[in-house]
Amino acid sequence: MNGRTLELGRNRTSVELRNLWRNRQAFGFTILFPVMMLVLFASIFSGTVDGTTVQMSQVYVAGIMGSTLMSTGFVSLAIGMAIERESGMVKRLAGTPMSTTAYFLGKVGMVLATVALQTALLIALGVVFFQMELPQSTSAWLTFAWVFLLGVTASTLLGIAVGSMISDSRSAPAVVNLPFVALQFISGVWISVTLLPKWLQMVSQVFPLHWICRGMRAAFLPDSFKTVETGGAWNLGIGALVLIAWCVAGFWICTRTFRWTRQ
Amino acid sequence: MSPAISVRGLRKQYGAFAAVDRVDLEVETGEILALLGPNGAGKTTTVEICEGYRTRDAGDVRVLGVDPATADREWREHVGVVLQTSGFTEELTVRETVAHFASLYERPREIDGLLDAVGLTEQAGVRARKLSGGQQRRLDVAIGVVGRPELLFLDEPTTGFDPEARRHFWDLIRRFREDGTTILLTTHYLEEAEALADRVAVIVRGRIVADSTPATLGGRDHASAIVRWVDHEGAHEVRTDTPTQVVAELSARLGGEASELTVSRPTLEDVYLQLIGATS
Numbered sequence: 001m002n003g004r005t006l007e008l009g010r011n012r013t014s015v016e017l018r019n020l021w022r023n024r025q026a027f028g029f030t031i032l033f034p035v036m037m038l039v040l041f042a043s044i045f046s047g048t049v050d051g052t053t054v055q056m057s058q059v060y061v062a063g064i065m066g067s068t069l070m071s072t073g074f075v076s077l078a079i080g081m082a083i084e085r086e087s088g089m090v091k092r093l094a095g096t097p098m099s100t101t102a103y104f105l106g107k108v109g110m111v112l113a114t115v116a117l118q119t120a121l122l123i124a125l126g127v128v129f130f131q132m133e134l135p136q137s138t139s140a141w142l143t144f145a146w147v148f149l150l151g152v153t154a155s156t157l158l159g160i161a162v163g164s165m166i167s168d169s170r171s172a173p174a175v176v177n178l179p180f181v182a183l184q185f186i187s188g189v190w191i192s193v194t195l196l197p198k199w200l201q202m203v204s205q206v207f208p209l210h211w212i213c214r215g216m217r218a219a220f221l222p223d224s225f226k227t228v229e230t231g232g233a234w235n236l237g238i239g240a241l242v243l244i245a246w247c248v249a250g251f252w253i254c255t256r257t258f259r260w261t262r263q
Numbered sequence: 264m265s266p267a268i269s270v271r272g273l274r275k276q277y278g279a280f281a282a283v284d285r286v287d288l289e290v291e292t293g294e295i296l297a298l299l300g301p302n303g304a305g306k307t308t309t310v311e312i313c314e315g316y317r318t319r320d321a322g323d324v325r326v327l328g329v330d331p332a333t334a335d336r337e338w339r340e341h342v343g344v345v346l347q348t349s350g351f352t353e354e355l356t357v358r359e360t361v362a363h364f365a366s367l368y369e370r371p372r373e374i375d376g377l378l379d380a381v382g383l384t385e386q387a388g389v390r391a392r393k394l395s396g397g398q399q400r401r402l403d404v405a406i407g408v409v410g411r412p413e414l415l416f417l418d419e420p421t422t423g424f425d426p427e428a429r430r431h432f433w434d435l436i437r438r439f440r441e442d443g444t445t446i447l448l449t450t451h452y453l454e455e456a457e458a459l460a461d462r463v464a465v466i467v468r469g470r471i472v473a474d475s476t477p478a479t480l481g482g483r484d485h486a487s488a489i490v491r492w493v494d495h496e497g498a499h500e501v502r503t504d505t506p507t508q509v510v511a512e513l514s515a516r517l518g519g520e521a522s523e524l525t526v527s528r529p530t531l532e533d534v535y536l537q538l539i540g541a542t543s
Contacts (some may be wrong), residue, residue, distance in 0.1 A: 011366050015352055015359075022354035022390075087350025092406065095314065095344035096367040097336045261316045 005102045012098075012106020017113055030076070034068040034118050035125060041190070042130045049192070054225050061126035062220050063189040066151070066213035068118050070183075073111045073155025074162070075176045081107070081163030082172035094260030104160060104254065111156045119148070132220060140219050143236065147215030150243040154208045157250025164258040183209040188217075193230050201230050208246045211239035265328060267292045267414050267445040268313055273322035275308050282308045284469035286322070292413075295436070295446040297460035297477075299453070301539055305469040306449045307347070307418060313447065314344050314416055327414055340369055343412030343444075345403050347419050351391035357398075358387040361405050368410035380435060381405045397428050404432075408439060415439060417448045421455060433458050453532040463531075467539050481534035488528050492521040 021027055041064070042057035049059060084090055093103060126132035135141045159176075166172045184190060186200055187209035193201055204210045217225060218234045226234045268290040275283040283305040290296045300306045311317045312324060315331035315338075324330060329338050351360060361378065365371035378384050381401040386394065394402060400420065408415060417436070421429045429452075436459055440446060450456055456463050457477045464474040473481050488506040492499050492513065503509050506526045513521050529537075 008367060011363060015355065015363050018359070019352050019354045084350070088346065088348050089350035089352065091316070091346060092344075092349040094316070095339065095342075095346070095407075096364065096410070097339040097369075098367045099336055 005099055005105070008098055008102035009105025009109060012102060013109025013113070016106050016110035020110065020114065030072070030114060031118065031121065034064055034071075034122055038064045038122060038125060038130075042126075049225075049228060051228055052222075052225055054221055055131045057130035058126070058132045058221060059192075059217065061122060061130055061132045062216040063213050065119055065122050066187070066209060066216045067184050067189040068122065069115050069148070069151050069212060070155045070180065070209050072115050072118065073152050074159040075173075075180050077107060077111060077156060077159030078163035078166065078176045079169070079172040081160065082166040082169040085163075086169040091261055100258060100260070104258075107160060108153070108156050111159075112152055115148075115152055126220075135219050143215060144219035146240070147212060147219065147236075147243075150240065150247065151208065151212035151215070154243050154246040154250055155212075157247055157254055158208075161250050161253035161257055164254065183207055186210070188213045192228070194228055205230065205238070205242070208243055211236075211242050215239055265292075265325075266290055267327060268296075268447060269323075269325040270309070270313065271323040273309065273312065273324060274320045275305075275312060275317070276320050281469050283312070283319075286466070286469070286471055288464060288471060288474070290414075290445060290447055292445050293440070293443055294461040295440055295448060295459050297456035297463045298447065298449045298466060299451075299456055299463060299535060300449075300466035304466045304539075306466055309466065310416055310418055310447065310449055314342070340410060341413045343407040343410060343415040345407035345415070345417045345420055347422075349403065351399070351402070353392035354390055356388050356390055357383050357394070357402055360391055360402060361409055364406045365409045370411060371409050372411055374409075377405050377409060380438065382431060382435075396423050397425070400424070401432075404435070408444075412444060414445045414447070417446060419449055419451060421450070421452065429455070453530070453535055457531050465535060465538050473538050477531055480531060481529075481538050483529055483531070483534045486529050486534075488526055491523070491525045491527070493523045494521070498523075 020030070038061060041060045045056045045060070047056055048054060049056060123132070123134070127134060135144055162176060163172075166175055186196060186204040187193070187207065188204075189209070193204055193210065196204065214229060214234065215236060217229075218236055226232065266289045268288065270286055270288040273283050273286040273288075274281065286305070286309055288309070298306050298310065308317065312319050313326050313331055315326075315334050318332055324332070326334075327338065327341055331338075352363075355363065358374065358378065361374050365374055375384075378387055381404055383398065383401055383405065386398055391399070391402065400423070404417075404420065407417075421432050424432060433455070436446065448456070448459060460477055462475065463477050463480050465472050465480070478484055487502045487504055490501045490503060490506050490509045490513075494517065501509055510524070510526065513524075
């Protein structure tokens with residue numbers, strides 16, 4: 001990757017962000033949806049998590065931060081790419097000297113900026129209304145940082161990979177929401193993972209969303225909360241490996257499935 | 264100088280159907296070639312293979328000396344493409360759109376001058392999604408030429424234009440040619456081919472059936488003239504190789520003006536319809 005590619009990636013990011021920001025409906029939905037889910041869940045389910053002093057609402061803030069990250073990086077991105085391809089925009093860009101890497105960088109930049117805004121908003125709401133505390137130590141902030149970055153990278157690469165494979169934009173929401181909704185239920189966003197049958201807990205740990213959400217809990221909840229996690233420990237080393245593996249797999253699929261045009 | 268586009272024995276098959284069947288085509292540097300043909304004749308397939316968008320099953324293709332199937336991104340610096348339909352980033356303004364595409368090229372055209380040339384100066388601040396069909400088409404062209412291409416592909420550029428907009432568009436294309444741009448144009452409009460093209464190639468069922476200047480296509484220049492007039496006996500029509508003599512004799516016989524007198528040769532449209540086997 002050279003300076004020119006980075007420069008074009010930055011140009012693409014700017015174009016993507018302006019396009020999102022100026023579409024008031026799309027932008028409003030992007031911002032309000034996670035907020036709505038947080039307010040609903042954190043208000044409906046009150047009390048502490050069994051065996052801990054942690055409020056249910058705090059767990060939901062961490063879980064919704066994780067699922068929002070994947071929703072923007074994976075779901076919205078894949079659907080957006082399918083629409084962009086169908087509109088002929090991708091074909092138009094294919095006719096220019098821009099590299100695929102610059103195109104991908106634009107997507108990554110857009111997702112990063114959007115998720116950063118969403119996450120900041122969720123943290124602010126969590127702290128102000130739902131008894132959540134900001135990470136208390138440098139190491140907790142570092143945990144948040146690497147979980148965030150690896151989570152965004154894995155989600156975005158998978159979003160591009162899947163978005164490149166969808167041939168009809170009308171089917172895109174169904175194609176990407178099916179795995180995403182299932183993952184949310186088994187990854188501890190809405191239901192504690194420990195309530196799942198053992199085999200489903202194992203399945204859950206294969207996927208990135210489990211580790212993104214667990215990482216967010218590790219960063220934002222008291223360390224003692226780990227006693228109610230699967231295996232009674234955070235096990236974030238495994239989480240890092242799983243996320244890195246998904247990044248590598250996502251990148252590999254991207255470079256092999258993305259075509260500027262279909263034959 | 265080697266031709267800008269050289270196609271030899273091109274073949275493209277979709278299942279059992281040969282969309283393009285042994286097509287030979289050359290476009291010389293600096294000329295405008297119009298590729299004509301009915302829908303489904305293989306125009307777009309041929310052009311998209313030259314543009315590097317589609318693969319081919321057989322034949323040799325060289326575009327600016329390079330095989331488009333294996334061309335790198337650098338080749339795209341020299342090739343401009345205006346597709347039949349392609350989307351815009353809807354919330355970007357006209358100016359932002361052109362500026363963004365300009366940023367993708369090493370030596371782009373100056374943006375204000377280009378907006379002026381395509382007649383979008385007044386719409387510079389309008390978002391792409393709010394443009395009319397004709398304005399969108401002009402933005403397509405602006406994007407296609409912003410990188411100063413040596414070779415420009417125009418796929419049915421004026422479909423849906425009103426006659427005045429079409430004339431303006433033709434002037435614009437002529438200016439690009441004066442700058443030395445080679446142009447491969449596909450169109451449904453015979454008058455467009457006649458107005459712009461140095462050479463016309465007609466493709467029917469995947470094959471080139473004629474390839475010459477608009478004035479000589481299908482032996483048009485040698486074809487008999489038709490003299491038509493009306494007198495008290497009704498309408499007359501005489502097919503002749505000596506129309507001047509026919510008119511002189513007519514004048515002598517009638518001793519004055521012949522009513523509704525016309526002398527015509529087959530139009531490009533007449534020749535074209537004959538070539539594609541349609542009944543006019």
